[in-house]
Amino acid sequence: MPELADLFAARARNVPPPIFSPDAPGTVPTISLAWGLADPALFPRAALLSATAEVLEKDAPAALNYGATYSGLIEQIVARLRASGVAAQPEQVLVGHGSSQILALLPEVLVDRGDVVLIEGPSFMGAVRRFAQAGAQLVTVPTDAHGLDTDALATILRDLRRHNKRPKFLYTIPTFHNPTGATLSLERRHALVALAAEYGVLVVEDDAYYDLRFEGEPLPPLAALDRDGWVMRVGTFSKTLAPGLRMGWACARPEIIQRLQMFKWEGSSGPFMTRLVARFCADGQLDAHIAALNTHYRHKRDVMLDAIAQHCPADVQVDRPAGGFFVWLRLPPDLHAAAVQQAASEQGVAFVPGTACYADGQGTDTLRLAFSFQPVEQIEAGVARLGAAMHALRQHRAAR
Amino acid sequence: MPELADLFAARARNVPPPIFSPDAPGTVPTISLAWGLADPALFPRAALLSATAEVLEKDAPAALNYGATYSGLIEQIVARLRASGVAAQPEQVLVGHGSSQILALLPEVLVDRGDVVLIEGPSFMGAVRRFAQAGAQLVTVPTDAHGLDTDALATILRDLRRHNKRPKFLYTIPTFHNPTGATLSLERRHALVALAAEYGVLVVEDDAYYDLRFEGEPLPPLAALDRDGWVMRVGTFSKTLAPGLRMGWACARPEIIQRLQMFKWEGSSGPFMTRLVARFCADGQLDAHIAALNTHYRHKRDVMLDAIAQHCPADVQVDRPAGGFFVWLRLPPDLHAAAVQQAASEQGVAFVPGTACYADGQGTDTLRLAFSFQPVEQIEAGVARLGAAMHALRQHRAAR
Numbered sequence: 001m002p003e004l005a006d007l008f009a010a011r012a013r014n015v016p017p018p019i020f021s022p023d024a025p026g027t028v029p030t031i032s033l034a035w036g037l038a039d040p041a042l043f044p045r046a047a048l049l050s051a052t053a054e055v056l057e058k059d060a061p062a063a064l065n066y067g068a069t070y071s072g073l074i075e076q077i078v079a080r081l082r083a084s085g086v087a088a089q090p091e092q093v094l095v096g097h098g099s100s101q102i103l104a105l106l107p108e109v110l111v112d113r114g115d116v117v118l119i120e121g122p123s124f125m126g127a128v129r130r131f132a133q134a135g136a137q138l139v140t141v142p143t144d145a146h147g148l149d150t151d152a153l154a155t156i157l158r159d160l161r162r163h164n165k166r167p168k169f170l171y172t173i174p175t176f177h178n179p180t181g182a183t184l185s186l187e188r189r190h191a192l193v194a195l196a197a198e199y200g201v202l203v204v205e206d207d208a209y210y211d212l213r214f215e216g217e218p219l220p221p222l223a224a225l226d227r228d229g230w231v232m233r234v235g236t237f238s239k240t241l242a243p244g245l246r247m248g249w250a251c252a253r254p255e256i257i258q259r260l261q262m263f264k265w266e267g268s269s270g271p272f273m274t275r276l277v278a279r280f281c282a283d284g285q286l287d288a289h290i291a292a293l294n295t296h297y298r299h300k301r302d303v304m305l306d307a308i309a310q311h312c313p314a315d316v317q318v319d320r321p322a323g324g325f326f327v328w329l330r331l332p333p334d335l336h337a338a339a340v341q342q343a344a345s346e347q348g349v350a351f352v353p354g355t356a357c358y359a360d361g362q363g364t365d366t367l368r369l370a371f372s373f374q375p376v377e378q379i380e381a382g383v384a385r386l387g388a389a390m391h392a393l394r395q396h397r398a399a400r
Numbered sequence: 401m402p403e404l405a406d407l408f409a410a411r412a413r414n415v416p417p418p419i420f421s422p423d424a425p426g427t428v429p430t431i432s433l434a435w436g437l438a439d440p441a442l443f444p445r446a447a448l449l450s451a452t453a454e455v456l457e458k459d460a461p462a463a464l465n466y467g468a469t470y471s472g473l474i475e476q477i478v479a480r481l482r483a484s485g486v487a488a489q490p491e492q493v494l495v496g497h498g499s500s501q502i503l504a505l506l507p508e509v510l511v512d513r514g515d516v517v518l519i520e521g522p523s524f525m526g527a528v529r530r531f532a533q534a535g536a537q538l539v540t541v542p543t544d545a546h547g548l549d550t551d552a553l554a555t556i557l558r559d560l561r562r563h564n565k566r567p568k569f570l571y572t573i574p575t576f577h578n579p580t581g582a583t584l585s586l587e588r589r590h591a592l593v594a595l596a597a598e599y600g601v602l603v604v605e606d607d608a609y610y611d612l613r614f615e616g617e618p619l620p621p622l623a624a625l626d627r628d629g630w631v632m633r634v635g636t637f638s639k640t641l642a643p644g645l646r647m648g649w650a651c652a653r654p655e656i657i658q659r660l661q662m663f664k665w666e667g668s669s670g671p672f673m674t675r676l677v678a679r680f681c682a683d684g685q686l687d688a689h690i691a692a693l694n695t696h697y698r699h700k701r702d703v704m705l706d707a708i709a710q711h712c713p714a715d716v717q718v719d720r721p722a723g724g725f726f727v728w729l730r731l732p733p734d735l736h737a738a739a740v741q742q743a744a745s746e747q748g749v750a751f752v753p754g755t756a757c758y759a760d761g762q763g764t765d766t767l768r769l770a771f772s773f774q775p776v777e778q779i780e781a782g783v784a785r786l787g788a789a790m791h792a793l794r795q796h797r798a799a800r
Binding site: 001002003004005006007008009010011012015016035037038040043045048049052053056057060061062063064065066067096097098100101104105107108109110111112115166168169199200202229238242243244245246253255256258259262263265266267268270271272273 | 403406408409410411415416435437438443448452453457460464465497504505509599629642646653655659667671673
């Protein structure tokens with residue numbers, strides 16, 4: 001009897017396990033501070049409807065038929081890149097169904113099994129998981145409050161070269177890092193770009209949170225400092241417009257863009273959707289929306305930081321992120337993230353334990369909280385539950 | 401000096417040549433009868449705008465945030481499958497960015513280099529091109545006016561088995577075939593499904609044109625006759641709603657669906673877009689729209705057939721397709737498609753030469769005309785130019 005299973009290609013024989021979920025139902029209704037979802041209160045529904053009406057009225061024949069990614073959207077992405085100091089050309093831009101699609105395509109273009117890929121510790125868990133599944137040998141570069149440790153990177157690159165290994169790329173989140181919230185300092189940005197040129201390292205700059213700056217002046221993107229084409233810059237409309245539209249982009253040398261396109265099996269990113277997003281972004285509407293987002297998210301960050309100060313033990317450490325979606329907590333030695341997660345689940349609050357953000361088992365003393373999604377009342381209530389869980393853990397130990 | 405090119409994975413080293421285009425500009429403005437584009441006059445703009453308004457009004461928090469493919473769209477696809485006799489379950493359905501994305505993902509799941517894939521001769525050139533690029537050994541099964549020749553298939557399968565080869569799948573377009581317009585007879589449908597079960601052949605039934613029936617009663621899909629799970633049915637909203645929304649689907653055993661999803665790097669097909677399509681399809685709106693399409697496209701087919709009868713040489717053969725987008729012309733021995741294409745280009749009309757639809761060099765005496773896209777006046781004018789080109793070729797030869 002012929003079996004279906006015998007037909008699967010080698011690469012498709014095994015199905016990976018489902019993605020880690022911290023939101024397993026607890027004993028009480030859970031307030032999830034786990035995921036970096038956008039705040040639904042800020043979705044520009046009326047503007048999206050107007051944009052749809054305009055696209056359907058003025059451009060339906062092209063928007064609704066077969067066709068390429070709308071060149072007008074690529075032009076707007078190029079204009080925004082140039083405004084941030086990146087000398088981009090249209091042929092350097094790929095539009096994808098979210099930046100996560102483009103990150104997931106990267107190993108198709110760059111990774112043969114066993115190739116070295118450099119990641120930050122900690123990093124965006126979705127990307128790290130994908131790179132590992134693609135068969136990359138992940139090497140973790142440490143980070144601190146100023147982002148990627150470029151001195152440590154220099155040592156790692158030297159060691160790799162000594163072993164005749166050239167990493168296929170370095171994946172970094174330089175601004176309002178996921179999960180740490182840290183922003184790479186200007187000095188380190190220069191150092192990183194210099195190392196990339198010296199060692200021929202493709203730097204994948206995932207700057208998903210770049211526009212979500214609550215205070216201070218923007219730093220130049222790595223791609224703006226790069227003179228030799230070693231930086232691929234990745235961005236998204238998920239944080240600034242709406243994740244559900246699934247629209248992101250990458251800017252890199254055309255040789256890379258062409259090859260990413262090769263593995264983007266659906267071809268274009270949709271004549272209709274790319275026009276809709278372009279229409280929304282036109283006439284300064286996106287910038288006005290971003291300004292409103294930053295006022296709103298800044299307040300939610302402050303609410304979360306205040307709640308942490310009020311409810312969590314005083315020896316829980318937290319830096320103040322200047323933008324983005326996340327706050328990163330470093331726990332004192334007696335509080336392990338796994339135990340806190342268990343206790344928090346009983347209290348009815350979920351977060352991402354730091355270990356999920358490392359490829360090498362680090363992070364047992366850290367956790368990530370998202371302030372992006374929940375309304376302020378739920379942020380306060382969730383952090384209060386988290387604090388109660390931490391205090392309860394300590395009391396339980398003291399009582400033993 | 402480190403080179404970027406050294407970083408590319410083996411699978412990404414070479415960029416394939418650009419896709420064949422019959423629409424290269426000629427000496428006069430070209431009427432293209434080449435591509436199977438939808439007719440823009442039929443795009444349901446008002447209904448799409450209403451659907452957008454309703455999704456944004458009632459379901460924005462889910463439609464605009466991160467999330468899965470909308471389950472309501474999967475339910476509607478399942479309901480339509482069941483109405484056509486296919487006992488589908490939701491876990492058997494994958495929604496993709498057009499059915500062509502799903503077809504392009506197939507080799508990821510099924511094809512190791514050198515594996516045999518069975519295709520029809522002729523077939524949909526996009527799929528054939530992709531299967532070949534994936535390293536499949538393409539074996540062509542002949543077709544005639546009643547579709548795939550199942551007797552020939554039986555012989556091919558017997559020969560392959562004798563050489564210990566089991567094809568990874570058979571790709572077939574059973575209804576209003578692209579490019580021939582032929583529909584597989586009921587008798588052959590039964591024969592095909594029986595052969596699939598006997599030889600353990602996965603049959604990929606691309607029924608993109610299934611709903612575009614201008615006359616006669618629908619035949620049961622292969623998936624409705626299949627009792628053993630050897631048929632994967634593929635469909636699309638591109639022909640019945642709008643290609644620019646990029647929405648298609650597949651129905652197959654869950655083991656296949658799971659694996660297709662593995663290589664669909666963007667994850668879901670968009671919380672917003674899947675809700676928009678579901679909203680448009682609800683309340684019988686899609687069926688009403690399909691009825692209007694069929695009235696319109698039937699007329700365009702008739703206009704094209706009449707024009708061919710009027711303008712082309714009497715020994716050009718053409719069958720009357722009962723639906724779909726295409727008319728397939730078989731040329732008399734003295735008219736080669738390549739010569740006709742050259743002469744037609746000079747007259748200002750483009751088509752797809754039959755050779756583009758074969759993987760093995762056949763088709764030099766055939767060509768495909770699409771009646772779907774052009775308005776009736778352009779269909780008439782285009783076919784008149786085509787006929788003039790054919791007559792001119794003959795006169796030129798006679799004069800030599």
